Amino acid sequence: MEPTGDDRIHGTPPQLAEPVVCPPPPLRSRRHRVHAVLLGLLVVAVSAVPAIAFLLAHAQYSQSEAERQAELARRHQVSAVLQQDIGGVDSLLPLGSGGTSVDARVSWTQADGSLRTAVAPVPAPGSSGETTTVWLDEAGNPVEEPAPPSRAVLDAAAVAVAALLCGGAAVLILYATEQKLFMRSRQRAWTRDWDRIGPTWTAAA
Template structure:
């Protein structure tokens, strides 16, 4: 009877539990990122081209970033300027995102919120997969214990009945 319910219960736990573990892990990773907590994004415009990176061609600079001056409008309507990391291939006049703290000051080394989100998704996927594998391992272990218990019961029964099956006829 226990083995009958073992696989359906395991399937339900994997279907519900593994994604729940993944979501909790993803939220935990995103919430612990101090650079994205208490910040907000503003749309900014590059006022200059980022400096050229010596020895780096366009093909290898796909993910490269450089610091350049940007301009944005604060909530009070004043125009602000600051330097932020932008894609190395960006040009003056291009739009980018700047991160500000609660008081409206530019965060120079602010993490990209999409990076924190991507890390959260990756950790969530690993946690969900690990949870599913753990549940499958536990189900396999429970099945081995049930098999061992049945084998022990079968051996005891055979010890009682076995001598009557063998031997020479009378």
């Protein structure tokens, strides 16, 4: 509204239309606070995944090593003599098979001094008449060699990798879901605010 000549003469201030004042939205609404809390929990979860993986791997290593020690306690090894070639035409293991042990006929002296001949797992390759090693159980029967110490390490590593992958995937899924729900909530809030304020702005214009 332009001031008239009388207004300028008498010093009467011009009458301006009152602007439409929209109340500012709260700086941190409830959904923002919930969003911040959930993000904080996700950060904690990300930090906890490696620790959980380590604990699971340590438990797996302890279990595997305990089983290996139990096998060692129940088994013992003796020297035996091969009664056939291993890795040759008379062997039960084909040439080029790449195996490190095979069932072969061997003979060894038992605790009572008697000679026993049987098929037992032995390291390959070898020739008939050579000395080899045979593992026996408590009853004196041939058994497989106990797992090496590296088996416990491999078991623990496998558990750690699986835990890291599963934990990381779970955190990513939770983060994506939370972000999607938060953005939907913000969009609904903007729509409600516009439905309430938009007509006022349009009328003022």
